């Protein structure tokens with residue numbers, strides 16, 4: 001709702017009241033319409049101020065209303081009526097003015113912002129465009145180039161930047177509402193024609209066509225199939241080329257297309273999923289709201305390879321004191337130099353001082369004795385990690401949390417090496433750890449809610465999206481990756497090329513196809529794991545046994561490449577060839593194609609034509625099937641956890657919501673039917689066998705994803 005009061009005798013004050021972010025719900029819109037009518041009809045009122053309660057102007061349209069029947073007064077005529085009002089209307093912007101909130105402020109005749117306020121049009125991140133006149137008013141107010149930037153990226157700007165753009169008229173460090181009220185008194189009675197943004201001409205630079213072309217190309221390149229950024233450019237182009245009313249018509253048409261697209265539904269789901277993962281729970285019943293974290297002031301990182309360096313930078317940049325340990329003097333010096341460089345470059349980008357003094361380097365594990373939390377990031381080797389955990393347990397003060405950055409080893413085995421296994425959790429970062437947003441916080445059977453809460457809070461403080469997951473091989477992300485990689489290899493055996501598989505996956509929206517990604521990560525990483533698991537049989541080039549392990553189909557293709565020293569980008573050869581080791585430009589490799597031909601001939605495999613659909617279905621549905629198993633096993637509490645992990649950690653296209661949400665858009669019955677089909681064709685591939693939870697969801701009528709937790713609960717209670 002909105003509250004109407006009269007202040008200072010002649011100013012009508014409209015306060016938006018809809019906690020927590022004063023979203024423009026039907027009730028708020030109705031409140032604004034009613035209050036405006038009152039303010040305009042009261043002769044004593046000479047001007048109006050619109051503000052939001054609790055120091056927040058507005059977080060925009062109420063996203064929860066998008067799915068349902070719209071009720072209450074629509075936003076566009078409401079904003080037009082404000083702009084057309086005969087009395088000056090001033091927006092007093094505190095906290096945030098986002099999306100529809102900023103569009104409302106753009107309908108006002110003046111905007112006063114607090115110096116700490118942030119404004120923006122983030123609709124593009126929800127698969128929309130600023131469809132309440134924002135795409136037409138903003139370019140008229142701040143010019144086409146700046147409007148294109150804000151609207152296509154959805155980025156927020158500070159009050160200072162907004163003032164520079166001319167987006168706000170004044171900023172203040174004082175009480176914004178008081179300043180706005182005084183301002184409103186001053187401008188009462190002044191002519192308003194020059195204050196109505198919709199009447200402004202749209203100022204374009206001379207080379208505006210070139211600008212639109214460049215922006216459109218950039219947007220198409222980076223959108224990975226998302227349609228909203230393209231619609232945003234088209235809407236701003238309409239502002240630049242058409243009279244206001246026609247531009248509004250174009251905005252409406254584009255908005256209608258976006259609104260009915262599956263992409264906006266996926267992105268709205270993703271918005272709420274991002275918030276849902278913070279409300280973690282464990283199978284024991286421990287939860288985010290009943291488990292208090294302990295403050296961490298000083299942390300340590302053990303092992304300063306690629307991951308350890310990134311983690312150290314992430315911690316130092318967030319203001320933590322860090323003890324960084326590498327036992328070999330030479331490696332320590334190299335790491336120190338690399339970390340300092342990373343901090344300096346990061347600080348330069350953000351215009352702050354580098355946090356070099358936050359880090360103490362040492363060769364001795366004894367130097368971590370007084371820290372509150374340790375993150376072990378040594379080689380992915382269980383014996384080595386166990387030794388480190390034994391040492392940490394002996395050295396650290398009582399109560400220190402011991403965390404491992406393992407990407408898939410058993411957390412419980414590490415916990416068992418320590419005196420206090422309840423203080424042990426996994427903190428699985430993704431490379432580069434100071435850049436990638438995802439953190440899997442892994443609880444073992446002995447991990448305490450205190451340890452989970454502390455790791456989750458630390459993740460938040462260093463800017464990560466943290467997801468609490470259970471302990472199993474590969475946790476959530478890497479466990480689901482296994483069937484995906486496996487299917488990609490099987491497709492090569494059956495006739496596909498790495499280029500074709502990658503092309504299909506990249507057209508789907510992945511930043512990188514599976515083979516380009518493997519070349520980037522290094523083929524030797526998985527090879528070592530498979531060797532440790534006893535899956536690699538060296539020099540076994542023929543015979544049925546080469547393609548079977550433990551009764552299941554197995555492709556040795558990756559092992560065979562590694563035997564040739566082809567580890568990917570770092571060796572200049574992998575699934576692709578590169579100009580030189582370390583180069584990132586992947587080129588198809590004729591050697592690889594002959595190698596695949598010879599391999600198929602040796603194993604009497606006849607290459608067949610594989611189409612887009614088969615690549616997508618086999619790679620993605622096998623992965624989704626594993627996601628259902630993960631839910632069934634209680635390793636992830638809900639589908640949102642999996643989707644967040646895949647978008648933030650594995651470049652799953654956000655506009656498709658994540659693998660589990662994607663399954664709902666395909667239709668669970670279709671996913672089930674195709675898995676059954678492929679499993680029948682490949683009975684020796686267990687990952688294609690549809691899991692029980694998927695069958696149960698289909699049997700219960702494929703409920704919406706928000707209801708899956710109930711079905712999962714029922715399935716788990718029957719176990």
Ligand SMILES: CC/C=C\CC(=O)SCCNC(=O)CCNC(=O)[C@H](O)C(C)(C)COP(=O)(O)OP(=O)(O)OC[C@H]1O[C@@H](n2cnc3c(N)ncnc32)[C@H](O)[C@@H]1OP(=O)(O)O
Pocket residue numbers: 020021023059060061062063064075096098099100101122123126128130131132272275276
């Ligand atoms: C015709 C169409 C016209 C206009 C289109 C639009 O306006 S689309 C909406 C554009 N606005 C946004 O995209 C803003 C989205 N919100 C945010 O970015 C952040 O929530 C915000 C406002 C910066 C606050 O961040 P903070 O970290 O402080 O809190 P949190 O994100 O956890 O949000 C708190 C709870 O508020 C809910 N919420 C936030 N924004 C909206 C919204 N616009 N509509 C509905 N609900 C919103 C959010 O889900 C949280 O709820 P909870 O139940 O606690 O999860």
